[in-house]
Amino acid sequence: xxxxxxxxxxxxxxxxxxxxxxxxxxxxxxxxxxxxxxxxxxxxxxxxxxxxxxxxxxxxxxxxxxxxxxxxxxxxxxxxxxxxxxxxxxxxxxxxxxxxxxxxxxxxxxxxxxxxxxxxxxxxxxxxxxxxxxxxxxxxxxxxxxx
Amino acid sequence: xxxxxxxxxxxxxxxxxxxxxxxxxxxxxxxxxxxxxxxxxxxxxxxxxxxxxxxxxxxxxxxxxxxxxxxxxxxxxxxxxxxxxxxxxxxxxxxxxxxxxxxxxxxxxxxxxxxxxxxxxxxxxxxxxxxxxxxxxxxxxxxxxxxxxxxxxxxxxxxxxxxxxxxxxxxxxxxxxxxxxxxxxxxxxxxxxxxxxxxxxxxxxxxxxxxxxxxxxxxxxxxxxxxxxxxxxxxxxxxxxxxxxxxxxxxxxxxxxxxxxxxxxxxxxxxxxxxxxxxxxxxxxxxxxxxxxxxxxxxxxxxxxxxxxxxxxxxxxxxxxxxxxxxxxxxxxxxxxxxxxxxxxxxxxxxxxxxxxxxxxxxxxxxxxxxxxxxxxxxx
Numbered sequence: 001x002x003x004x005x006x007x008x009x010x011x012x013x014x015x016x017x018x019x020x021x022x023x024x025x026x027x028x029x030x031x032x033x034x035x036x037x038x039x040x041x042x043x044x045x046x047x048x049x050x051x052x053x054x055x056x057x058x059x060x061x062x063x064x065x066x067x068x069x070x071x072x073x074x075x076x077x078x079x080x081x082x083x084x085x086x087x088x089x090x091x092x093x094x095x096x097x098x099x100x101x102x103x104x105x106x107x108x109x110x111x112x113x114x115x116x117x118x119x120x121x122x123x124x125x126x127x128x129x130x131x132x133x134x135x136x137x138x139x140x141x142x143x144x145x146x147x
Numbered sequence: 148x149x150x151x152x153x154x155x156x157x158x159x160x161x162x163x164x165x166x167x168x169x170x171x172x173x174x175x176x177x178x179x180x181x182x183x184x185x186x187x188x189x190x191x192x193x194x195x196x197x198x199x200x201x202x203x204x205x206x207x208x209x210x211x212x213x214x215x216x217x218x219x220x221x222x223x224x225x226x227x228x229x230x231x232x233x234x235x236x237x238x239x240x241x242x243x244x245x246x247x248x249x250x251x252x253x254x255x256x257x258x259x260x261x262x263x264x265x266x267x268x269x270x271x272x273x274x275x276x277x278x279x280x281x282x283x284x285x286x287x288x289x290x291x292x293x294x295x296x297x298x299x300x301x302x303x304x305x306x307x308x309x310x311x312x313x314x315x316x317x318x319x320x321x322x323x324x325x326x327x328x329x330x331x332x333x334x335x336x337x338x339x340x341x342x343x344x345x346x347x348x349x350x351x352x353x354x355x356x357x358x359x360x361x362x363x364x365x366x367x368x369x370x371x372x373x374x375x376x377x378x379x380x381x382x383x384x385x386x387x388x389x390x391x392x393x394x395x396x397x398x399x400x401x402x403x404x405x406x407x408x409x410x411x412x413x414x415x416x417x418x419x420x421x422x423x424x425x426x427x428x429x430x431x432x433x434x435x436x437x438x439x440x441x442x443x444x445x446x447x448x449x450x451x452x453x454x455x456x457x458x459x460x461x462x463x464x465x466x467x468x469x470x471x472x473x474x475x476x477x478x479x480x481x482x483x484x485x486x487x488x489x490x491x492x493x494x495x496x497x498x499x500x501x502x503x504x505x506x507x508x509x510x511x512x513x514x515x516x517x518x519x520x521x522x523x524x525x526x527x
Contacts, residue, residue, distance in 0.1 A: 018272045042386035046272050046513050052384040072293070072391060074285035075338040076277060080266045083277050089337075091286060091391070099388040101273045101513070110338075114293055125275075136276060 017125045017136035020047050023063065024135060030122045031063040032137065034098055043096040064100070066120035067142060068092040071099060073116075075109040082126065088112040092139055106140035117142040149359040151238040152371035153525065154248075155184025156482040158353035161470035162320040163258050167350065169201045173209035173254035176352035176475070180250070181213075184356040186366060191356070192246040193219040195236045197229030197253035198474035200260040209254065224474075227421065227509020228379070229253060230353065231477025231521035235377040237357045247362035252354035253479075255472035261348055264336065273513045281345050283511055284424035285337035291392045291426060292339070295441035299339055303330035304447045305425040306343050306467050312454060313464025315495040320349055320470030330425075344425040349470030353478035355485070372485050376407035376524040382515035389516070392441075396520045397434030397508060404504075404522035412436040415458065415524075416500040417487055419480035421507045422465040431506055432460055435522070454495055462487065462495045473509070477521060480505035488527040502526050 016022050024030040035044040037051035037059055045064060050057050073090035076083070088109035091099050104112045105121070118139035125136025157179020159172050173196070181188055194215065196206025206220045225232040230253025237249040264281050267274040288302065307327055313319035325343055333342040363371050380400040389395060405411060418437060422428035429443040437458055438446050446452055452460040463469050463483035466476060484503035486492045503525045510518025 017275050018270075021272060037386075040386075044384065044386070044514065048384065048514075051386075053386045071388070072286045072290035074282055074289055075335070076279060076282050076285075077335045077337065078264045078281065079277060079279060080264070080269075080274070087277060089277055089282055089286070091388075093388060097387050101276060101278055103277050114290065138276075 014133040014135050015128065017134045020061070022122060022135065022137060024122060031066055032100065032120065033061050034064045034096065035059040036062040043098050045098040045100055064098065065095045068094040068100070068118060070104070070112065070114055070116040070118060072114055073104065073112045090139065092118055103138045104140070105138040117145055148242045149244065149361065151241045151374040152358050152360070152363050152368070153355050153374055153481065153485050154358045154363060154366065154368045154371050155180045155186070155356035156354065156485045157183050158318055158475070158479050158482050159351050160318050161349050161351035161472060161479070164256070164350040165258065167256070168259070169198065169205060169254045169256040169352070170208040170212060172256065172350060172352035173252055174212035176254065176354040177209060177213050177250060177252050180252070180354035180356050186248065186356065188214055190248050191215060191218065191250045192248055193240060194250040194252070195221050195223055195233035197223045197231070197233035197477065198255055199224055199226060199229055200257065201255060201474070205254065209252065225519040227423065227473050228477055228507040228519040228521045229474040231480070231505065231507040231523060232379060232519065234355060234357070234478060234481060234523065235379055235521060238374055238377045241357055241359045247359045249357045250354065251357060251478060252352060253475035253477060254352035255474040256350045257348050257472055258350050267511045271512050273511065278511070279337060280511070281337040281340055281424060284426050285340045287391045287430065288339055288426035291429065294390070294392050297444045299331065300327060301444040301448060302344070302425050303327045304444065305422065305428050306330050308447060308453060309422060309461050309465040309468040312462050312495055313468025315493070316464050316469060319464040319468050320347055321464065321468045340424055340426070346423045346466035346471035349472040351470060351472035351475050351479070353475045353482050355478055355481050370489070370527070372488050373526045374523065375526045376404040376522070378403035378407060378522045380520050382517040384514055392430070394430050394434035394516065396517045397431055397506065398436070400520040400522045401435045404524050408524040408526070410502060410524060414502050415504045416502050417459045417462055417484070417497045418504045418506065419461055419463060419465065419483050421509065422461055422467050423471060423509065425467065428460065428465065435504070435506060454497060459497045462492065462497055477505070477507040480507065481523065481525065484525045488525060
């Protein structure tokens with residue numbers, strides 16, 4: 001077992017939870033990957049092949065800001081197999097104008113609220129069927145929310 | 148192009164049927180519709196079957212049971228709108244002049260495929276980080292409370308109304324009314340939604356026989372109910388996030404249906420809408436333009452959406468009360484509207500109903516508001 005404090009980049013054969021979802025930097029932190037339209041500037045998450053606004057095909061993979069605001073949230077009490085309940089889930093609005101769903105950890109699930117500032121955290125998310133460690137993400141309250 | 152009419156409907160009781168399967172249920176519903184139409188089975192020229200989780204050749208298994216194997220059949224999967232899309236496809240075949248009499252049915256044996264909360268497809272990134280179907284609606288409910296200042300207690304009035312209607316419907320899964328206290332005290336599923344805010348896991352099937360104007364004349368069917376519109380849209384990818392308390396997908400699909408049927412929202416006398424969760428009913432009717440945005444729960448409190456109110460919503464009991472066997476749901480809504488428009492709805496009859504609307508939407512994938520949405524208008 002690897003611990004959550006070990007830098008993600010140092011682990012062997014760790015792969016993103018879903019292809020093209022995120023990128024791990026050399027310091028073990030990282031970012032989600034979205035698409036940016038070079039013609040009209042629209043951002044998309046998850047990544048798309050074609051811009052839904054102007055139909056430009058050559059979208060660029062782009063790192064998304066690691067910080068955002070909780071648009072809405074819930075506490076899940078009944079989940080799919082493999083998820084330990086309860087956990088907080090929220091839609092987080094990022095400055096690029098994309099809305100990302102994620103678990104919100106590092107705080108009591110009931111304490112998560114609309115308007116809370118949160119930061120991205122790349123974290124272990126179980127293993128795939130080949131035994132490779134999966135790297136997923138959660139949001140955690142931003143430093144000023146932890147006072 | 149021909150107008151399209153519904154000349155027969157039928158359904159099984161909705162509920163938990165551990166001793167049965169989707170084939171058997173589908174056959175029962177199809178035969179009930181054939182008998183209701185009073186036609187010979189061989190007069191059916193083609194069939195469409197809606198289902199979501201029942202595996203390959205679902206519709207063919209039903210046809211084999213009812214002596215109709217051999218006719219053209221198309222299986223339709225469009226998440227919770229599958230049954231409604233089976234009806235739409237049947238209507239398109241009739242409008243195109245290809246067929247005169249078509250069977251559309253939906254069937255689902257969900258208790259053998261799922262326990263507890265449904266989730267989006269596991270390939271989807273939102274499912275991978277822990278989203279459930281109740282979770283989607285819980286997220287929308289929390290924001291709806293915030294934006295419109297309504298209370299948890301007001302939201303509980305939706306399952307109270309619908310389970311109360313279901314108690315008047317012998318085909319419904321729930322046969323007992325519930326109280327606001329029972330809704331609030333049922334166990335939490337995804338806050339603020341509790342168990343009684345969620346549609347149940349249901350087995351069941353429903354069927355309708357559609358016919359062209361020429362076939363209606365040939366068969367001598369007086370008083371057939373007209374399918375005046377059957378609209379379908381899919382959720383869009385928006386370059387900017389939109390409020391999750393309003394449904395552009397429902398709005399756009401409804402506009403298509405109103406235009407095709409030549410009606411306005413004010414003309415609708417009763418509506419069967421996709422209340423997969425309590426909050427969903429508010430989002431649906433507001434998206435359909437049937438109630439002002441943010442005001443539906445207050446209207447429910449006044450009794451406006453009850454049988455006998457200004458615009459009864461889900462007199463059948465809806466998904467919350469009647470049950471939600473995914474592929475059968477959209478067809479069962481049409482079964483209810485036909486019975487209401489014929490004046491055959493018994494204790495839950497909406498008096499004088501002339502225009503009925505059915506709305507389905509379902510499914511979720513990351514970055515889109517909803518997967519598939521249908522709005523159908525039936526008139527007499």
